[in-house]
Amino acid sequence: MADRARNTFNAVKKGMSVDQADLLFIDSDMxxxxxxxxxxxxxxxxxxxxxxxxxxxxxxxxxxxxxxxxxxxxxxxxxxxxxxxxxxxxxxxxxxxx
Structure with missing residues (x-):
């Protein structure tokens, strides 16, 4: 989970290319x-x-x-x-x- 959170941060904030399978997705309406x-x-x-x-x-x-x-x-x-x-x-x- 920590790796997915870090990958998501790097993709969103730093523009790094990360495989979607390694990202964390949470519905904002949850x-x-x-x-x-x-x-x-x-x-x-x-x-x-x-x-x-x-x-x-x-x-x-x-x-x-x-x-x-x-x-x-x-x-x-x-x-x-x-x-x-x-x-x-x-x-x-x-x-x-x-």
Whole structure:
């Protein structure tokens, strides 16, 4: 999602040529669009012990001493991100489940 957002910024603001499949399109008439934008922009970048970049956790967002104050869980942003998550098709042996 971050890559798509960056690609979209580069295409719109910098005029860079980017494949449409790598862009982020959001309908400007979408319900709760301003809430979605707020939720997507609220979490800060965080780092794991190994130095890997991650999104600030919900637990850290809820801390009262957090810079900017405690924030509610970004449920709308979570749903938006999950909609872009790759889905792996799995086959189940129904006989094994019974």
């Amino acid at each position: 319900l709760n669009l301003s809430q979605l934008i707020d939720e997507l922009c609220t979490p800060k970048r965080d780092f794991e012990n190994a130095g890997l970049v991650k999104v600030e956790s919900k637990k850290d967002l809820a801390k009262a001493n957090r810079e900017g104050g405690a924030q509610l869980s970004p449920n709308l942003a979570d749903a938006f991100i999950m909609a872009f998550a790759p889905v792996e098709a799995k086959r189940y042996d129904m006989g094994a489940l019974l």
